[in-house]
Amino acid sequence: MREIQAGDVANIVARLFEHSCHYLPPDVIIALKQAREKEKSPVCRDVLDRILENVEIAGKEQIPLCQDTGAAVVMLELGQEVHITQGDLYTAVNEGVRQGYDKGYLRKSIVSQPCFARVNTTDNTPAMIHTDIVSGDRLKISVLPKGGGSENCSRLTVLTPTDGRQGVIDFVVNLVDEVGSNPCPPVIIGVGIGGTTDKAMFIAKKALLRQVSEPSPDPEVADLEGEILERVNNLGIGAMGYGGTVTALAVHVETFPCHIASMPVAVNMQCWCARREEAIL
């Protein structure tokens, strides 16, 4: 058994949220620069220039990249040889969120009751925590400050097996077309196919943790990603929906075995401001 103190977890979570809201991952910045090179519309090239300028200012002047510093999504991979001491794991994660959002001057965007009073919890807790138990004696913590604008454009459906590959493509492309400028394109599209409905949405979100434009290791899935990306970019939506040739930076598809009667498909939409960070304890 390896011991990890709850306080260390809280400190790391706080640091990850504060840092990720000011600095985009390098692969996202590269993808935005490539989009700037590829984009044919001068209006959208101008938008991408300003987006890249925003990235510079955020880091240099310590102003969050976006005012929507998100719901605090935390994905944990907990080695089964780890023992958390001096407190429990989820309390520690939430304490980290509380500290990170306070010290980082991040916006607190969580309300206690979704459909009644909607009173702000004032510390951005509770975090949305997902835990995988894995082998080993490490704890991997990934954080995704997830903005409401793109999350609102996410969608879940259950297709039939006969809908097949084409059904998946049509569902994703039609959704991107329908939501247009709302999710702050150029977007990263997380797609989860298979499992039960809950599993499909979870793997769609998990797909957003992948390095941008790193294709699936499965050639069939990678091919599907490429085709969806091309179809999406043919929609003409462009950066911020002003009309252009780059509507998505990447499509990441994850799959999971499913029931003989079903083919759940989930789309988790991510704005260009794709903040994520991870640490291993």
Place this chain on the structure above:
Amino acid sequence: MSKKVTLPLTDEVLKDLKTGDNLLLTGVIYTARDAAHKRMVEALDQGKPLPFEIKGATIYYMGPTPARPGRIIGSAGPTTGGRMDAYAPRLIAEGLKGMIGKGSRSKAVKDAMVKHKAVYLGAIGGAGAIVSKSIKRAEVIAYEELGGEAISRLEVEGFPVTVINDIYGGDLYEEGKAKYQVKAS
């Protein structure tokens, strides 16, 4: 090339603004998001005054991050305008002239913009650090208990926006997309 526009937006100013124009706004704007809009429309229903003069006003759909010590405001980019569609036609009829946000609007809002002469201006979603640089003064004037959703009066200088919907029925999202769409062969 950006056009410099001094607020408030009058009909005289609006007549020269066209879909796709880049503007730099200078003057006073008010922030309001979902919760503040709900309260304003409730106030109108009850015959109560609004927290600011709506005639000629420009509303920015925005809830900032907290300001660091010594700063005027935090990150201050736009939120999705579509969520305010249920309230916007009412406010436009009361004299609202400008809305700043991101994302498309409903037909009812677009019709109201043409009928009463008002515009919808797009700011770059996610680019809240840039916008914060053009805000020179910020003061919460109503619904303070809503925190980040309170109404603030902002003085802006050179706030960069793009005309999405003009008073002639133009729509940048539709026109831009039509230009770059690749039809399936």
